[in-house]
Structure formats: structure tokens, C-alpha cells
Amino acid sequence: MSEYVSAWMDEDLAIYRESVARFVETEMVPQDARWRAQHHVGHEIWRKAGALGLLCTDIPAQFGGAGGDFRHEVVLYEEMGRRGLSGFGQGVHSIAAHYLLNHGTEEQKRRYLPRLASGELVGAIAMSEPAAGSDLQAIRTRAERRGNEYVVNGSKIFITNGYLAGLVLLVVKTDPTLGAKGTSLLILETRELPGYRVGRILDKIGQHAQDTSELFFDQVRVPADCLLGGEEGRGFAQLMSDLPYERLIVAVQAVAAMEGALGETLRYVQGRTAFGKAIAEFQNTRFRLAEVATIVRVARTFVDRCIQDELDARLDDVGASMAKWWTTDMQQRVLDECVQLHGGYGYMNEYLVARLYADARVTRIYGGTNEIMKELIARSF
Numbered sequence: 618m619s620e621y622v623s624a625w626m627d628e629d630l631a632i633y634r635e636s637v638a639r640f641v642e643t644e645m646v647p648q649d650a651r652w653r654a655q656h657h658v659g660h661e662i663w664r665k666a667g668a669l670g671l672l673c674t675d676i677p678a679q680f681g682g683a684g685g686d687f688r689h690e691v692v693l694y695e696e697m698g699r700r701g702l703s704g705f706g707q708g709v710h711s712i713a714a715h716y717l718l719n720h721g722t723e724e725q726k727r728r729y730l731p732r733l734a735s736g737e738l739v740g741a742i743a744m745s746e747p748a749a750g751s752d753l754q755a756i757r758t759r760a761e762r763r764g765n766e767y768v769v770n771g772s773k774i775f776i777t778n779g780y781l782a783g784l785v786l787l788v789v790k791t792d793p794t795l796g797a798k799g800t801s802l803l804i805l806e807t808r809e810l811p812g813y814r815v816g817r818i819l820d821k822i823g824q825h826a827q828d829t830s831e832l833f834f835d836q837v838r839v840p841a842d843c844l845l846g847g848e849e850g851r852g853f854a855q856l857m858s859d860l861p862y863e864r865l866i867v868a869v870q871a872v873a874a875m876e877g878a879l880g881e882t883l884r885y886v887q888g889r890t891a892f893g894k895a896i897a898e899f900q901n902t903r904f905r906l907a908e909v910a911t912i913v914r915v916a917r918t919f920v921d922r923c924i925q926d927e928l929d930a931r932l933d934d935v936g937a938s939m940a941k942w943w944t945t946d947m948q949q950r951v952l953d954e955c956v957q958l959h960g961g962y963g964y965m966n967e968y969l970v971a972r973l974y975a976d977a978r979v980t981r982i983y984g985g986t987n988e989i990m991k992e993l994i995a996r997s998f
């Protein structure tokens with residue numbers, strides 16, 4: 618197949634990609650089985666990635682970031698995504714950094730961003746609760762102002778990076794009578810924070826190396842200057858403004874997973890034989906792979922366009938929602954075909970396509986469900 622190169626790639630990025638791929642191959646791939654067994658990637662890999670300048674790559678250097686742009690972020694998502702490395706929650710970490718960059722006070726940016734960039738702190742975003750996911754206005758976690766502090770009570774569920782997180786951007790109600798306008802974000806440094814407890818790492822059907830966890834807050838006291846941006850009631854607006862960035866990340870990861878699966882399946886069907894010939898020679902295989910390759914190319918082309926829009930600061934909610942729902946739906950379809958073409962081996966976790974298949978299911982659910990994406994698109998008509 619002719620090699621497709623994204624228009625946003627250039628020579629410098631190609632060199633950068635080589636070093637990222639080397640890091641991923643030597644520091645991550647050999648550890649993935651252990652990470653999946655223990656359900657987290659540990660702190661060491663975060664510090665190593667930070668030391669090499671692979672974290673917060675699109676955060677300005679004055680705040681400890683690499684001073685690059687979204688393309689540098691994409692390169693790491695792609696190199697991990699193609700290899701089925703779903704434990705290292707770079708996406709959520711970067712989104713947490715962006716909340717700070719876009720909405721934090723100068724003091725908040727200086728206090729936290731350099732430590733996110735170095736990997737000293739792993740970032741998480743805690744919105745979802747047992748009784749409130751899509752309907753975020755229904756959250757109950759409460760932060761009550763008492764003098765110079767907030768007192769936080771409540772719980773969160775399904776929190777990516779939850780077990781390792783040293784910094785949690787926590788969505789709370791500062792005034793339950795005001796609906797969306799009573800919602801705020803608190804910045805919580807979790808280490809030795811009295812009343813803060815990480816529950817179990819949740820037992821998922823895929824993404825086994827990811828430390829998705831429950832979080833509990835029991836009379837947690839934090840200084841009032843932990844309010845993101847310093848003004849109560851801004852939480853919903855802050856969340857909404859960063860959603861296109863978040864949804865594009867999910868789409869970028871979906872395309873990378875499809876590309877990884879296609880490459881692996883093309884190799885597999887050439888090597889495996891049945892009835893005296895390679896599986897690749899059956900017309901069914903050729904047609905299935907032609908369909909998959911077409912889907913992957915269409916997805917890649919649209920997501921590349923969205924990446925360019927993000928770089929030009931014009932990615933909107935509708936475009937990001939389209940990219941998120943469609944690529945993740947296609948991710949499932951493509952992975953299903955790739956598993957089928959692997960036969961029984963495709964169902965074995967030691968095969969990349971099996972892990973990619975199980976990891977893919979949640980992408981239609983998190984980052985806003987695909988039904989919610991369609992709601993958002995339909996509202997723009």
C-alpha cells in the first residue's frame with residue numbers, strides 16, 4: 618500500500634517521531650504485560666517520559682512544557698496507540714494541563730504545570746459520579762467555602778489515572794442552588810491529603826494497564842486558592858471550552874489503533890496458510906482488508922484535518938464531536954474485522970489485535986458518549 622504521510626508532518630517531526638518510537642519500544646512495550654497484570658503503569662515511566670520532554674509538549678516552556686504544539690502530542694498518542702499501549706494516560710494528563718493553562722491563575726500555572734511536565738505529578742480529571750455521567754449537572758460532590766478553605770465531600774467514579782494521580786482537577790458544586798452556574802473546578806494535590814481516598818482500580822473488560830479508579834472525599838479541606846481561575850461558578854464554561862481538544866485526542870487515538878491493527882493484520886494474513894495458500898490470497902480477505910484500509914484512510918484524512926484545525930485554533934465542538942463518534946465507531950468495526958482475520962489467535966491476549974479489540978470498546982463511551990456527540994452535532998442544525 619502506498620505510504621500516506623500526514624500533511625502536518627515535517628522533517629523535524631519525523632526526527633522527533635523516531636526518538637518517541639525508540640522510547641515507546643524500549644521503555645513501554647516490554648513492560649506492557651506487567652502493567653496490564655498490575656493494572657497501572659507505575660510512577661517511574663511518567664518520570665522518564667517527563668525527563669525526555671515527552672509530557673506537556675504543547676505547553677509553553679515558561680511553564681515547564683516543551684513549547685511545541687499539538688503535533689508533538691499527537692506523535693506520542695500515535696506511537697503508543699499503534700502498539701496498543703493504553704495504560705499510560707497521556708491524554709487525560711495533557712487535558713488536565715490544558716485546564717490549568719487556559720483557565721488557571723498565573724500562580725496556579727507556575728505552581729503545577731512544571732510538575733506535570735516533569736512527571737512528578739500525574740494528572741487526572743474527575744467529573745463522573747456513580748449517579749451522574751452524561752448529565753454532568755447532576756453531580757453531587759460538594760465544596761463548601763469555610764473561611765479560607767473549601768471542605769469537599771463526595772465521590773467520583775471511572776477516573777482515568779486515578780490511582781497514580783498526584784493532581785486531580787475536581788468538578789464540584791460550590792452552590793447547589795445555581796445549576797451549571799454553581800459548578801466549579803478545584804485543583805487538588807492528593808499526596809497525604811487527609812480525607813482523600815483512592816478506591817479500587819476498577820476491573821474493566823479492556824485497557825487493563827490503565828489505573829481507572831474510584832475517588833472518595835470525606836471532609837477534605839483545601840485552601841481557597843485551589844479554585845481554578847479563582848472565581849466560583851466558572852466550572853461548566855471551563856469544561857465546555859476544552860472539550861474539542863479532549864475529543865480530538867480520542868479520535869487521534871482511535872485512528873492510531875486502527876492503523877496498528879491494519880498493519881499487524883496485513884502481516885499476519887501473509888504468513889498464515891490454509892488450504893495450501895496464504896490467508897491473504899482469499900478474495901474475502903482481500904475485500905475485507907480493502908474495506909478496512911479505506912475506512913482507515915478516510916478516518917486519517919478527516920482527523921488530520923481536525924489536527925490542522927486545532928493547530929489553527931479553529932476546531933469547533935461540531936467537528937470534534939464528528940471526529941470522536943465516527944472514528945471510535947469505525948475503530949470497533951475495524952478491530953472486529955482484524956480479529957476475525959486472525960482466527961482463534963485474534964482472541965488471544967498475547968496478540969496485538971486482541972488487546973486493541975478489547976481496549977477499543979470504551980472509546981465509544983468515554984470522552985462523552987457517542988450518543989451525546991450526535992446530540993451536539995444535531996443541535997447545530
Ligand SMILES: Cc1cc2nc3c(=O)[nH]c(=O)nc-3n(C[C@H](O)[C@H](O)[C@H](O)COP(=O)(O)OP(=O)(O)OC[C@H]3O[C@@H](n4cnc5c(N)ncnc54)[C@H](O)[C@@H]3O)c2cc1C
Nearest residue numbers: 742743744745749750751775776777982983984985986988
Ligand atoms: C474506562 C473509562 C474511563 C473514564 N475516564 C473518565 C475520567 O477520566 N474522568 C471522568 O470524569 N469520567 C471518566 N469516565 C466516565 C465517562 O465519561 C462516562 O462513563 C460517560 O460520560 C457516560 O456516563 P455514564 O457512564 O454515567 O453513562 P450514562 O450517562 O448513564 O449513559 C448511559 C447510556 O445512556 C445514553 N444517554 C445518556 N444521555 C443521553 C441523551 N441525552 N440522549 C441519548 N442517549 C443518552 C448514553 O449515551 C449511554 O449509552 C470514564 C469511563 C470509563 C468507562
